[in-house]
Amino acid sequence: MAVFTAVTELQLAQWMRHYDLGDVVGFRGIPSGIENSNFFLTTTRGEYVLTIFEKLTAGQLPFYLDLMRHLAAHRVPVPDPVPLDDGKLFGILHGKPAAIVSKLEGSPELAPGVEHCVEVGQMLARMHLAGRDFAQHQPNLRSLPWWQETVPAVLPFLAGAQRDLLTAELAHQQAFFASDDYAALPAGPCHCDLFRDNVLFAHAAPDTGHEVRLGGFFDFYFAGTDKWLFDVAVTVNDWCVDLATGRFDAARTDALLRAYQTVRPFTAAEIRHWGDMLRAGAYRFWVSRLYDFHLPRAAELLKPHDPGHFERILRERLSGAVLPGIHTSCN
Template sequence: MAVFTEVSVDQAQKLAHNLGLGQVVALQGIEGGIENTNYFLTTDQGEWVLTLFERLTHAQLPFYLHLMKHLAQRGVRVPDPQAKLAGVRLGKGEDELLHTVAGKPAAVVNRLPGKSVLAPAAAHCAVVGEALAHMHLAGADYDRQQPNLRGLAWWNETVPVVLPHLDDAQRSLIESELAYQNHVAQSAAYEGLPRGPVHADLFRDNAIFDLARQGEDATPVLGGFFDFYFAGCDTWLFDLAVCLNDWAIDWPTGAHDAERAQAMLDAYQAVRPLTAGERQLLPALLRAGALRFWISRLWDFHLPREASMLKAHDPAHFERVLRERVARPYTLS
């Protein structure tokens, strides 16, 4: 369990009181996170998720929290940040959705129903593709701006830091791919891509399905998307590419899974058809998505931080995905 900052029941109760959430019944650390401290917070009024932010600052967080509130108010199934009661004093750097616990920026959101499906079928990919398109459109009028903090600028800063930990073949691949992505980002076609707020980390474990409910013909029912704390303003195509690189990949080899990819793309385009420029640059953005997560996993693996319990993801997985995307570019039919 990645618990960087311990939270006492008394601290959780004070926060619950300020939010009008009732009496704390249970507080349990959540396994799996590598960026933030997360707890399941149960009160006599419901179930919530308490997040303490270990890297992001009070100044950065309003973008994420108000984006989730914006999407939730438009019917997108995402966590809904809970606001302070009227009259509760705002601490330094806080607003109505952003709080402070144990000296760290914090937020409380409702706990969405369901569980992650780590071996998705084409039907799950279709549900995610449709919801992702709706999310992009719902966020189009969001008026706050913040760049994707794990975008190209961060790649350029971080690759030199991880290079000493790579062998010759890995260094050659990561340097050549970084140069390629800088070239793509300078192109007119890239500049013309539709963009707006993106999740930027919508992997299988950041979506849940309500397993107690199913649609017609046993269609999966989305419980929601969560963990928006890598979100930022970027191209919608990059967001879609990140999804395809996780939901529609053969895990052992990193190879493209055509059936699942087509299901996701068809469902996405039924809501928001891709532009000609997006269709042209999909292979490049699939490579970009693989590079982004290879770099971040190398960084987490070789330069870890202390936590109560922490296991970094294997960086070799996205090295395999990137090699597959370079060797066998995927193009839309």
């Protein structure tokens, strides 16, 4: 279980005095995730998720919680933070920032089909457009400056081809990020971590004609202001690949990209740099998984993700294989 900070019944009871959520009838740790301590919380008023933030500071947290409230108000299905009795969206539990949010309906689909990718593509574009009038700005904290800081820390654990690839791709991304084309890419609040296990699906009503229904996006605690194309690339690199090889599944990729463009068409600059951004999306998670694997934190039964998965995806993007074309398959 990826729970870094345990919570006793007494501590929970004291904490819940700050909320108007009724009596606690259920409380258990959530085994997924490697960044925060998460718990399912059931009260006489409903179902919620309690999160204790292990890395994010009290100064950083308002961006994430206010963004979720903003998106929820714009009818994007995301967890809605519950205010404490003083109106704030988070407090301090165990000496760390903590918050309670509404629990979404459904469960993750870890073997998605075309219909799931359509739902995700459309909602991701809706989310991007809904964030255009969000006033707060916070950069993606796992973007280029973090890569530049983190790569030197993991390089001593690598050798040969791995070391060469990590340094060469960093140089490529530094040049890409410094380009005029990169500066012109549309940007706004992004999820930045929209993997299969961060999306829920619920059963569709029988009379809708749909096989699946999106329950919502969650785990916004890697969100930041970034290029929308980066968010799409991160999503496609997970939802639309064969997990064993990192190769694209053509049907799922085409479905997600077409669905996204029914809501927000890509710009000419986005089309030109689709390959660069797919590489950036793969690189971001290869670097973070290398860091978690070689420099782990203590946690209860914490198992870091395999860094080799995103190394394979990055190498696949560099292999010369034809990329799914957002200019040909989606217009």
